[in-house]
Amino acid sequence: MTINWILERVEESTSTNEDLMSRWRANSLWEPIARLALKQTAGRGRMGRSWVSSPNQTLTFSIAYPFTKTIQELSGLSLAIGLAVINGISRATQIPLEDLHQRKLGLKWPNDVLLENKKLAGMLIEGGQLKPGEPTWLIIGIGLNLSKTKALEEHLGREVACLEDLVDPQLLNADIIWLEILKELGLVIDKFENSSFKTFQETWNHWDAYQNKVCQIHQQNQLQFEGIEKGVDSDGVLLIETSEGLKKVISGDVSLRALT
Numbered sequence: 528m529t530i531n532w533i534l535e536r537v538e539e540s541t542s543t544n545e546d547l548m549s550r551w552r553a554n555s556l557w558e559p560i561a562r563l564a565l566k567q568t569a570g571r572g573r574m575g576r577s578w579v580s581s582p583n584q585t586l587t588f589s590i591a592y593p594f595t596k597t598i599q600e601l602s603g604l605s606l607a608i609g610l611a612v613i614n615g616i617s618r619a620t621q622i623p624l625e626d627l628h629q630r631k632l633g634l635k636w637p638n639d640v641l642l643e644n645k646k647l648a649g650m651l652i653e654g655g656q657l658k659p660g661e662p663t664w665l666i667i668g669i670g671l672n673l674s675k676t677k678a679l680e681e682h683l684g685r686e687v688a689c690l691e692d693l694v695d696p697q698l699l700n701a702d703i704i705w706l707e708i709l710k711e712l713g714l715v716i717d718k719f720e721n722s723s724f725k726t727f728q729e730t731w732n733h734w735d736a737y738q739n740k741v742c743q744i745h746q747q748n749q750l751q752f753e754g755i756e757k758g759v760d761s762d763g764v765l766l767i768e769t770s771e772g773l774k775k776v777i778s779g780d781v782s783l784r785a786l787t
């Protein structure tokens with residue numbers, strides 16, 4: 528089933544996630560919506576961070592979708608969304624998936640898209656079920672760097688990746704990239720509604736940028752433990768082989784850092 532997204536494209540928003548979240552809280556979401564802003568003035572990132580992007584240099588949009596599954600049954604969805612972003616990039620740039628894999632496009636648990644170990648895209652999932660029996664509305668926001676400036680990297684204090692690192696800027700069209708990602712999000716959402724993360728596990732592990740690397744798990748900037756990253760299980764739980772045995776990382780409120 529393809530999803531017919533209502534498309535909204537605005538010049539400016541504080542945050543497309545916040546726009547759709549306030550409609551969800553006011554009970555005024557009815558159909559799947561995709562909202563894109565050319566400029567966000569207060570973009571939000573994971574774990575209460577802000578998401579800084581320069582106008583027209585980052586594709587910033589959010590979707591709202593009414594899932595029939597409960598929030599517990601949707602575990603692993605955010606990982607599958609990363610696969611939709613990769614598929615959308617492949618379709619929009621016309622670079623085959625395996626070429627992208629070789630050029631070091633990959634996923635970092637739970638939901639970053641990396642290019643040569645630098646962040647290319649991030650996503651923020653919010654929402655839930657307001658009352659029992661109602662759909663689970665999820666607001667899924669995606670920020671994807673199209674181009675970058677030294678100023679942005681200086682502001683963030685780290686290098687970032689952008690699609691222009693992969694493809695000639697003249698071949699990049701933000702609207703086409705948006706529509707291709709939306710198509711792929713529709714396919715992933717439909718598959719997830721009819722199955723579970725298990726159907727995505729093998730593919731996610733194929734794209735896992737940190738698999739078999741020595742990694743650390745940090746929570747609120749405190750080191751929790753370190754070990755070798757072993758991909759995810761059928762629920763999307765991250766597996767780390769430590770000197771004390773296999774540890775499972777369930778919460779997305781942690782950060783994963785590679786040492787090698």
Ligand code: BTN
Pocket residue numbers: 541542543544545567569570571572573574576578586587588589648649650651668669670
């Ligand atoms: C992260 O990596 O921390 C998540 C970044 C998510 C950014 C996107 S941009 C569109 C949408 N609106 C927001 O305010 N945030 C998300």
